[in-house]
Amino acid sequence: DTEVTQTPKHLVMGMTNKKSLKCEQHMGHRAMYWYKQKAKKPPELMFVYSYEKLSINESVPSRFSPECPNSSLLNLHLHALQPEDSALYLCASSAPGGGGLYNEQFFGPGTRLTVL
Amino acid sequence: QKEVEQNSGPLSVPEGAIASLNCTYSDRVSQSFFWYRQYSGKSPELIMSIYSNGDKEDGRFTAQLNKASQYVSLLIRDSQPSDSATYLCALPPGSARQLTFGSGTQLTVLP
Numbered sequence: 001d002t003e004v005t006q007t008p009k010h011l012v013m014g015m016t017n018k019k020s021l022k023c024e025q026h027m028g029h030r031a032m033y034w035y036k037q038k039a040k041k042p043p044e045l046m047f048v049y050s051y052e053k054l055s056i057n058e059s060v061p062s063r064f065s066p067e068c069p070n071s072s073l074l075n076l077h078l079h080a081l082q083p084e085d086s087a088l089y090l091c092a093s094s095a096p097g098g099g100g101l102y103n104e105q106f107f108g109p110g111t112r113l114t115v116l
Numbered sequence: 117q118k119e120v121e122q123n124s125g126p127l128s129v130p131e132g133a134i135a136s137l138n139c140t141y142s143d144r145v146s147q148s149f150f151w152y153r154q155y156s157g158k159s160p161e162l163i164m165s166i167y168s169n170g171d172k173e174d175g176r177f178t179a180q181l182n183k184a185s186q187y188v189s190l191l192i193r194d195s196q197p198s199d200s201a202t203y204l205c206a207l208p209p210g211s212a213r214q215l216t217f218g219s220g221t222q223l224t225v226l227p
Contacts, residue, residue, distance in 0.1 A: 033214065042204055042217035043160065056214060090159055103148050103208045105215055107159040 003027075004108035006091050012114045015081060021111045023074040023091030032074040033105065034066060035090040043090055049074060081115045088112055119143060122205055122218030130226050135192040137221050139205035142186065149181055149188045150215070152204040160204055164190060195225040 004025045013019050023032065031050045035043035048056035049068040057066075063085075065077040074091055092105040122139045129135045137151075148167055152160035166172045166179040166188065178191040188207075192199055202222045206215040 040220075042220050045214050048214050088159075103215065104150065104162060104165055105206075106162060107152075110159045 004091055004093055004106055006089075006108035006111050008111055009109065010112045010114075012116065013078065013081065014116050015083070017081075018077070018079045020078065021076040021089055021091075021113075023076075023108055024072055025093040025106075025108075026072055027093060027095070027106070028071075029093035029095050029106075030071060031094045032068065033092040033094075034064075034074070034076050035092065035107075037088040037090055037110075047076075078113075081113075083115050086113055086115045119216045120205060120207060120218040123221055124219050126222040126224060128224045128226055129195050131195060131197060133195050133225075135195045135199065135223055135225070137190040137192075137203050137205075137223070138187060139189070139218050140185075140187045141207055143207070144183075144186065146207045148208055149179070150206045151177075151179060151188075151190045152206060152217075154202045154204060154220070156201070192223075195223075197225045197227050200224045 007022045011019060033048050034046040036046055037043045045058050046060045047066040052068045052071055063080045067075040088110045090110045091108040094103055094105045120139055120141050150162060151164040153163045154160045164174060164177055164179040166181045169181055169183050172179045176193045180189045188205060190203060200223060202220045204220045205218040208215055
């Protein structure tokens with residue numbers, strides 16, 4: 001089952017709201033990622049979790065808070081977002097491996113976020 | 117120099133033609149290279165992975181890797197209108213786990 005699922009598909013929130021994005025995979029992958037993608041741009045890495053530990057935070061503002069409750073789940077908690085945070089938020093996962101040879105990442109369908 | 121340079125297009129080819137997409141990269145340590153296809157409004161879909169110099173074929177798709185010249189390309193033979201999408205090349209910088217993406221090439225296959 002090569003599938004990463006994300007909920008919700010669409011989210012509209014105000015700048016004072018708190019919401020969460022959810023991602024799930026059942027491929028036994030031990031690395032999970034959050035990306036942000038603006039229109040006509042490539043995905044931009046936000047966070048990397050490796051074996052449920054945060055290994056990379058690409059200087060993302062604190063209004064984005066990731067969480068990895070277990071090896072299958074990844075959350076992104078949102079609070080006090082700005083309109084410029086409107087984007088497609090993508091979750092991805094990859095198998096463990098070394099030497100850079102096993103980094104095939106599989107993406108979920110994404111959550112389209114609009115901040116009003 | 118950006119880590120991954122991709123001919124940004126847009127690229128238009130007639131149906132049945134060969135579409136050629138190219139990327140160059142700066143990190144000589146990179147060992148893995150990937151091509152993703154992204155339809156408008158959808159998420160990236162992995163279509164090819166290549167790790168060794170030379171060609172790798174999968175159906176109508178051929179990935180080519182030349183580590184000495186630091187380029188990777190994707191050929192799409194017998195292009196179909198359903199191939200119209202943005203194609204992203206990606207590689208992990210060095211031995212890192214995350215991917216660096218090229219800017220993407222928007223391909224349109226004209227019926």
